[in-house]
Amino acid sequence: xxxxxxxxxxxxxxxxxxxxxxxxxxxxxxxxxxxxxxxxxxxxxxxxxxxxxxxxxxxxxxxxxxxxxxxxxxxxxxxxxxxxxxxxxxxxxxxxxxxxxxxxxxxxxxxxxxxxxxxxxxxxxxxxxxxxxxxxxxxxxxxxxxxxxxxxxxxxxxxxxxxxxxxxxxxxxxxxxxxxxxxxxxxxxxxxxxxxxxxxxxxxxxxxxxxxxxxxxxxxxxxxxxxxxxxxxxxxxxxxxxxxxxxxxxxxxxxxxxxxxxxxxxxxxxxxxxxxxxxxxxxxxxxxxxxxxxxxxxxxxxxxxxxxxxxxxx
Amino acid sequence: xxxxxxxxxxxxxxxxxxxxxxxxxxxxxxxxxxxxxxxxxxxxxxxxxxxxxxxxxxxxxxxxxxxxxxxxxxxxxxxxxxxxxxxxxxxxxxxxxxxxxxxxxxxxxxxxxxxxxxxxxxxxxxxxxxxxxxxxxxxxxxxxxxxxxxxxxxxxxxxxxxxxxxxxxxxxxxxxxxxxxxxxxxxxxxxxxxxxxxxxxxxxxxxxxxxxxxxxxxxxxxxxxxxxxxxxxxxxxxxxxxxxxxxxxxxxxxxxxxxxxxxxxxxxxxxxxxxxxxxxxx
Numbered sequence: 160x161x162x163x164x165x166x167x168x169x170x171x172x173x174x175x176x177x178x179x180x181x182x183x184x185x186x187x188x189x190x191x192x193x194x195x196x197x198x199x200x201x202x203x204x205x206x207x208x209x210x211x212x213x214x215x216x217x218x219x220x221x222x223x224x225x226x227x228x229x230x231x232x233x234x235x236x237x238x239x240x241x242x243x244x245x246x247x248x249x250x251x252x253x254x255x256x257x258x259x260x261x262x263x264x265x266x267x268x269x270x271x272x273x274x275x276x277x278x279x280x281x282x283x284x285x286x287x288x289x290x291x292x293x294x295x296x297x298x299x300x301x302x303x304x305x306x307x308x309x310x311x312x313x314x315x316x317x318x319x320x321x322x323x324x325x326x327x328x329x330x331x332x333x334x335x336x337x338x339x340x341x342x343x344x345x346x347x348x349x350x351x352x353x354x355x356x357x358x359x360x361x362x363x364x365x366x367x368x369x370x371x372x373x374x375x376x377x378x379x380x381x382x383x384x385x386x387x388x389x390x391x392x393x394x395x396x397x398x399x400x401x402x403x404x405x406x407x408x409x410x411x412x413x414x415x416x417x418x419x420x421x422x423x424x425x426x427x428x429x430x431x432x433x434x435x436x437x438x439x440x441x442x443x444x445x446x447x448x449x450x451x452x453x454x455x456x457x458x459x460x461x462x463x464x465x466x467x468x469x470x471x472x473x
Numbered sequence: 474x475x476x477x478x479x480x481x482x483x484x485x486x487x488x489x490x491x492x493x494x495x496x497x498x499x500x501x502x503x504x505x506x507x508x509x510x511x512x513x514x515x516x517x518x519x520x521x522x523x524x525x526x527x528x529x530x531x532x533x534x535x536x537x538x539x540x541x542x543x544x545x546x547x548x549x550x551x552x553x554x555x556x557x558x559x560x561x562x563x564x565x566x567x568x569x570x571x572x573x574x575x576x577x578x579x580x581x582x583x584x585x586x587x588x589x590x591x592x593x594x595x596x597x598x599x600x601x602x603x604x605x606x607x608x609x610x611x612x613x614x615x616x617x618x619x620x621x622x623x624x625x626x627x628x629x630x631x632x633x634x635x636x637x638x639x640x641x642x643x644x645x646x647x648x649x650x651x652x653x654x655x656x657x658x659x660x661x662x663x664x665x666x667x668x669x670x671x672x673x674x675x676x677x678x679x680x681x682x683x684x685x686x687x688x689x690x691x692x693x694x695x696x697x698x699x700x701x702x703x704x705x706x707x708x709x710x711x712x713x714x715x716x717x718x719x720x721x722x723x724x725x726x727x728x729x730x731x732x733x734x735x736x737x738x739x740x741x742x743x744x745x746x747x748x749x750x751x752x753x754x755x
Contacts (some may be wrong), residue, residue: 160739162568193658195579199574210592293499296506304707305506311722322525341735433694436601445602450599453596
C-alpha cells in the first residue's frame with residue numbers, strides 16, 4: 160500500500176507543477192524516504208540511553224567488584240564471584256522461594272476472585288456501573304498509599320482488625336502473619352485489574368455459541384465450563400501473564416508493610432536487590448541479583464508470548 | 474452475553490444475590506481507604522481513642538496542617554513537573570515512532586518492538602540499579618531530570634504500544650489522499666494524522682501520568698529532600714523523629730490519591746486498553 164501511494168503521488172507532482180517545484184518534490188522525495196527512520200530514531204536513542212546502556216552496564220557491574228567511589232569502569236573483574244555469592248547466600252535463595260510462592264499464591268487468588276467478580280459484573284442489572292466503579296478503586300489508587308491504609312488497619316494497638324477480633328496481634332511482626340498480610344493486600348490491590356480485563360473479554364464474546372448451547376440443552380454450569388471459559392481463554396492468558404510479571408517484581412506493598420522482614424519472611428527479590436544496592440551499597444551484588452531477576456522475567460515473558468502466539472496461529 | 478433463564482421470582486432472587494455479593498465485595502474493597510479517610514478527619518486525640526470512634530465531628534486540621542507545609546507543596550510541584558515532563562517527553566518521542574510502527578515496514582521493526590515490550594515488562598529495580606550508578610557518576614542523581622528519564626522507561630513503551638494500536642485503527646485513505654495531493658509524509662503526519670490521533674494521545678497521556686504519579690521506587694532512590702515526589706514525602710511522615718505523624722500521614726495519603734482518582738475516572742474508558750498494554754486489542 161505504501162509503495163502504491165508513492166507511485167501515484169510522484170508523477171502527478173512532477174508533471175503538473177513547475178520544474179522548480181519538481182526539484183523540491185524530488186528533494187522531498189528523498190526526505191520522505193527517510194521519514195520512517197526519522198520517526199523511529201528518537202525512540203531508539205531514548206531506549207538505548209535509558210534502557211540498553213544501563214542494562215549492559217549492570218551486566219558489566221555484576222562481573223566486577225565495584226564501589227561507588229571508584230571510576231565508572233574501574234571495577235576489578237571478578238568473574239562469577241558475585242553470582243556465586245548470591246547462590247551461597249541463604250537470604251537470596253530464600254527470597255527466590257518467597258518470590259515464587261508469593262507470586263503464585265497472589266496470582267491464583269487474583270485470577271479466581273477476578274473471574275468471579277467479572278462474571279457478576281457482566282450480569283445485566285441496573286446500577287452495575289456504580290458497583291464496577293467502586294470495585295476498581297483499590298487498583299486505581301497509588302499502590303504505596305493502598306499498602307499504607309492496610310498497615311494502619313493492621314496496626315497492633317489502634318488498628319481496626321485487632322479491635323474487630325478483640326485481640327492484640329502484631330500482624331506484620333510475625334513471619335507467618337506478615338506473609339499472609341502481604342498476600343491479602345496484593346489480592347485486594349490487583350483483583351480489580353484481572354476483573355476489568357476479563358469483564359472486557361466477556362463483553363466482547365459473541366452470543367451465538369452460548370445461545371446454541373442453550374438450545375442444545377446445556378445447563379448454565381455446562382455452558383460456563385464448555386463455552387464461556389474456552390472463549391475467554393485469550394483474556395485469561397493475558398491477565399495471567401500481566402499479573403505474573405507484575406507480582407514477580409512486587410516492591411511498593413512490601414516496602415510499606417514490612418520492608419522485607421520480619422526475619423526476611425517477606426524478602427522478595429525486588430526487596431533483596433533494593434536493600435543490597437541502596438542500603439548496603441553493594442552495587443555489584445545488586446546488579447547480579449537484578450540480572451537473575453531479568454532473566455527469570457524474560458523467560459516467563461517469552462514462554463507466555465509463545466503460548467499466546469501458538470493459540471493465535473491455530 | 475448474560476442470560477437469565479427461569480421464572481420471574483427466581484430471577485428476582487438471583488438479582489438479589491448478585492447485588493448482595495457485589496455490595497459486600499465493594500464494602501470490603503473500599504473499607505481500607507474509607508477507614509484512613511476517617512482517620513485523616515480525626516484529631517490526634519480521637520485517633521488514639523480505644524475503642525475507635527465511629528461517630529465524631531470531622532476536623533480538617535490535618536489537611537490544613539499538611540497543606541500549610543512548604544515541603545509538602547514543594548513535593549506536589551515536583552511530582553507535577555516530573556510526571557508532566559515524563560509524559561510530554563514520551564509522547565513527543567513515542568508518537569512518531571508508533572505511527573511508523575503502524576504504517577511502514579522497516580528493518581529491525583519487530584526487534585525494536587520486542588525490546589519495547591521487554592522494557593515494559595522487566596522489573597524496574599533491574600534498570601534502577603545501573604541507572605543510579607550512571608546518574609551519580611554523571612552528576613544527575615537527585616535531580617528531577619533523572620526521575621523524568623527513569624519514568625520514561627515505562628511511559629515510552631506504553632505510549633508506543635497504545636498509539637500503534639490507535640494508528641492501526643485509523644483509516645489509511647486519509648493520508649493516502651493527502652500524499653496524492655502532493656503533501657509529503659511530514660505534512661500528512663502533522664496536518665492529517667496528528668489531529669485525528671488527539672483522543673488516543675490524550676488517553677495515553679493520562680495513563681502515563683497516572684503511572685508516573687503512582688511511582689514510589691524510582692523517586693525514592695533518585696530524589697533528595699529538595700526533589701522528592703509526593704509518595705516519597707508521604708512515606709517520610711511515617712518515619713519522623715517523633716514516631717509516626719498520624720495526621721500528616723493519613724491526610725497526605727488522601728491528598729496523594731485524590732488526583733489519581735480524578736484521572737482514573739477521566740480515563741476509565743481507556744483503562745482496560747492501557748492495562749493490557751496492547752496485548753489484547755479493543
